[in-house]
Amino acid sequence: MSAGSKFEDLTTRIISAVVLIILAAVALFTSKITFLVFCALLAGICVWEICKFSNVPTLKAIPTAIAAAFLVAALHLNLLVTTYLCFGLALVTYLALVAQEDKLLRLFYLFLVVLGCWGILTLREENGLIPVIWVVLTVIAADVGGYVFGRLIGGPKLWPAVSPKKTWSGTIGGWVLAIVASVALFLYYDVRLILALASVPVAIAAQAGDLFESWLKRRASIKDSSQLIPGHGGFLDRFDGFIGAGVLIILYNAVQGLLSA
16 A cells, blocks of 8 residues: 555545634633533534434434533533433433444443543633643544554554554554653643653543444444544544543542542
């Protein structure tokens, strides 16, 4: 395979990624409310995609997607009653509409999406912009490193039964690039460089999110979660790493809370 054919879809991927980055940056830097709306909408779209590859008709998938979006907002705003109502609506509508072998597995992923979006929101609310920028750069670096090093070096597959294209060279290359991106960020903002080591577990969580979504798609016999983003497939295909990182943030906060109790 020639170098050109290896990167034939790179231009489309870059253009789509730039558009997404601009939209996310506007939401992130404008205000907490706009970022809340962005993350809630992202959760809703991703849940809609889960419903779609579960063969749920579009009109019937909408209530679950709306419930998921409101669930993210309710969790973030500590609206307890609304949280329960949205959780119940998402649960009931999804279980009622989906009649497949992987129903519970996909339902589990549905709530991982909600937790992941909530985790990124929590990080923005409690720690400010810089940690969110760091997570974004880490996830993007892990993804770009995996793509570039995997295509250039190749070698042994990471987990061919789940994702046939992913290699160990790409995985490790993603970790390295995540560390490099973190070091550059921390040098710019004069933050302790030792924190760059935390980029590795974030990169691993992002890669785990990617693998889990790939596994679900293979079980559903589909290549992309949708065709909404040219060169990337669906929003799940693009944001699965951020969902994994967001879930890690929620788990970290939960453990930290237990230890300090």
